[in-house]
Amino acid sequence: MVFIILVIFWACVLSLILYKVKSGRAAKWAKLFRILTVVFSISIFTYWFIKKSAVAFVDNSVGLQVVNKLPQTLDFYLIIVEKVDNNVVLNPKHIGKIRPEYYRIEYLKMDKSDEYWVAGYLGKKNLVYFSQHSVPNKNIDQIVEAQNYINQSVKLSEAAKKQVDAYNYENTKVGIWITLDFLLLFLNLVLLLKKNK
Structure with a gap:
């Protein structure tokens, strides 16, 4: 998921840059790329949130x-x-x-x-x-x-503490990237809707 989050981030950044392309044949490709980026990002996040929200029944568990x-x-x-x-x-x-x-x-x-x-x-x-x-x-x-x-067990609990700290650190990092993705996605969506008026 981290790789996809980074791909969405850079695609959204590129989409914001391509917003400045307003004329010629490149403008059509730029707009198409921007639309695809927004649709892809919204689809991925929707799927991810539904998957996270669903009850995690596991076969043979x-x-x-x-x-x-x-x-x-x-x-x-x-x-x-x-x-x-x-x-x-x-x-x-x-x-x-x-x-x-x-x-x-x-x-x-x-x-x-x-x-x-x-x-x-x-x-x-x-x-x-x-x-x-x-x-x-x-x-x-x-x-x-x-x-x-x-x-x-003090020894095992120390190992558990380290794993929990690393787990929380990774989740915090992912949370920051997701927040940035949402911000960029919102900006791209606003610019697309503004353009279409």
Whole structure:
């Protein structure tokens, strides 16, 4: 997705530059390019937002229900521990903020894994809950209840913290690029509509 976001960014920048081409045969090609850029960008973002908003049912997955029994709202992350070519790969995923006595359901693809970790944050940096879970039977759904502030493993929780920090940093970068894309897309759309009046 990062590559497509960058392609949209540079296409929108080029479209803004091509707005200055107003005469001759090049003007028709410039306008066509601008129209295609706007249509392509809107299509990609529409598809992406629908995909992100849809419930993430996964075939042959393990259902995980994370329940917050603690008196404060916690921000939960899930780290799936995958074994790829004798190497351990940690894949973080943001579950979301869960209020007291509420829960979230995630569907985990556990083809290359039989273990996951759950990390709960109070605020942005304060890790107050960490638990390690194995999946002995991939046909049975899992329930994790955060009932007290525990850290089952300081070493593993430090590794989880690093993965969550890197994950959040990447999401922030992507968010900045998407914001720039939206701004440029809006400018291109306004200029196209203004031109068509």
